[in-house]
Amino acid sequence: MSDAPTQTPADGYAETPELHERIDRIGFGLVGGATVMFFLGFVFAYFYLRSLDNNSLWRPAGVEPPDGYGIAIAAALALSAAAFGYAARVAKRGESGWVAASGLALVLGLFACVAQCFEYAHIPFGPESGGYASVFFGWTALYVVVTLIALWRVETIFAVGLRHHGEVGAAVPEGFVPGATYWALLAAIGVLAWVVLYLL
């Protein structure tokens, strides 16, 4: 892997942090759009199958996910997004504390994924139990996958902080704010999943 820059300031090709920030902002915005469209497929499936209720098997009796897990997962995601958003704002202001906050966001995100896996082990129905069960398992399982991929980004921010011992104003990772915005969007989708799958 080469770290050598191919551009020099003299030729007008110098890449500023502002340019990188803009690229990240647009990149995360587009990934956010794609993520929304991806989960929109499951939202559509939920309402479409619910409205059809083929053979009265949309949601047979007994297909009820445990409320406690749903609340715990949604809360962990919301808190994780809040922590990461706080970390990004603090880092942007050049103040300390962002490393700990991003570490907290990472732990809470991982907790949400682990809790989801625990829920599968204790859920009173299986994926074959009708339309609702299909949407439940499909949506939540893929949400865990997407969340784990996004947590990579949270971890890299945290790792940069650890590597530089959280020095104030030093080595604040690029793309922090856009990353935090995306993480908030993903958490919002997680909370939406809780509303749709547990409350409606």
Added chain:
Amino acid sequence: MSSEALARPLWRRLIGFNLLGGIVLGVAGFYFGWWLGHQIHAESLDFFGDTNQNDVALMLGYVFSVVGFLIGLGFARYPLARMLGKERTHTENEHGGSGRYFGLCTDHKVVGVQYLCGIGLFFFIGGLNAMLIRAELLQPSPQIFGAGNYLTLVGLHGTMMMGIMTSGVLGPFANYFVPLMIGARRMAFPRVEAITFWLLMAAGAILMTTLFFGGFPTGWTGYAPLNDQANFGFDSYIFFFALVGLSMMLLGLNMIATIITMRAPGLTWSRLPIFCWGAISTSILMVLAAPVLIAALLMVGFDRAVQTSFFLSSAGGSPYLFQNLFWFFGHPEVYVLALPGFGIILEILPVFARKPLWGYRIAVAGILGVALLSFFVWQHHLFVSGLNSSLRPFYMFSTEAISVPTGLVFLAGMATLWRAKIRYTVPMLFCLAWFFNFFIGGASGVFLSDVPSDVATHGSFFVMAHFHYTIMGGLIFAFFAAIYYWVPKMFGVMLSERLGKIHFWAMFIAFNSTFAPLFALGLMGQPRRVVTYPSHLEPLNIWVSVSAFVLGASMLVFLANVVYSLVFVRKPAPDNPWDSRSLEWQTPTPVPIENFERRPIIDTDPYDYGVPPVPLVPPGPAEAPAPG
């Protein structure tokens, strides 16, 4: 690769992160996933004669093979380095020899060439399938393959073409030329650019493995409930299209971010080359439509592997759900194929017409209009599937409305040609043929958007003729126009004009001779994907098959041209052989790694033919006149 690395013996250079490493780890990953799947889901562990239809094993095999392939190519190193807190870098493996083309390389020009070769390979495999299909249809009853294998063949041809060719223009040409056209040194996300190509190659290889697992009977659309009933060769379809979707999405994302953020000073939106508008509008469709396809395919995967029932009416699901999700992607995908063609044609026309592009803003509005409307038409594919009849008028109208922005693109092209001094080069011939073909494809599309005529022709060869006129007549002719136009810049050698013209005329005549009769066959009732047909349709089918073979032979002329020009003759291409004013032609040939010596400042439109040229690169200190 450094000179020290180049000095090593070949066997030593083969060991490392490259294609060979990718294949080795990909195969190892497949068998690991296969083994793991059997541990999870079944008791048998029969690697070569599995009869358990163990979808879990096959799916895990595909997952781990893709992961292994990417690790072997070197894609895991950077993410792991970032996880250790190392700084961001944008370049990898950009310097060196031909080894760059067989692994992870972040130079957009290398990726463009990789795409051109990789897509070309799968395009020829897909084309070979078409030849086999037409060989089978030489007679009204099954002769060569039988009904089941024929369906797999049709499915492989359609899936390969519709999947791989989604990146047929953006992959090679946009990756290579968009940064040059906008005066940038790199794409916004160079590693993402590289991974899109290798994902596509992994997808193509996975699709081919369906032959080892019984093929799939669904055609390229993969409809439910057949997709649930199909044997486990269908899993390769799922993974193929999911990987293609992922690749498309990342490619589109990268393209949009690049065009928005990396333009040279002075390159305003109203000066952006029209090809870039084609690329950006296609990319928007890719980013927004492909995720829905991925979601739909993963639902199919869940239905097959863990017994969910998204698409099973008997268990609370609905096959119509798949149709809706698939076509929400599928119809925009048609424009993913068509819009880059619009961009290429409008980019090339002014060069050989020696006139400014007429109605630049109108053309841009047309391209964006098509992209926007393409999201509101998908249910015309469901006209005969039990769609609520009150929805039909809306989708009929929205589909017909697409002809308006498409007409704007035609208008811009035609007006550019008006009273022009046309140079009939090979790229220009392909452009002109595009107008002819796409007009027939578009006009026949109006019949299919109309409910009464669609009900009569749905599922027939008429539909097949229509989409081959739009996709092959549109995209593939534009694709070849782009090859003849840009290959001199990509490879530094000119393709033979003489062989190119033979290729063009053979392809153009054979194409029309192949697909125009299909309209008649469709109207006479020959259905798609059925190996038998009434005997009175045999003469016309023989005509079509022979024409198709000539069409296939025309591709051999193209291959001969490539070998003759690039290997034997190697006539050096000048920096700007077509006298184009576009920025990519102002660079030296071959294009240096850094693209431009200095960042260009744009103060002219790209199509100002007839206007005296203005220097695109301001003089630097070395060239500045001495004071006094």
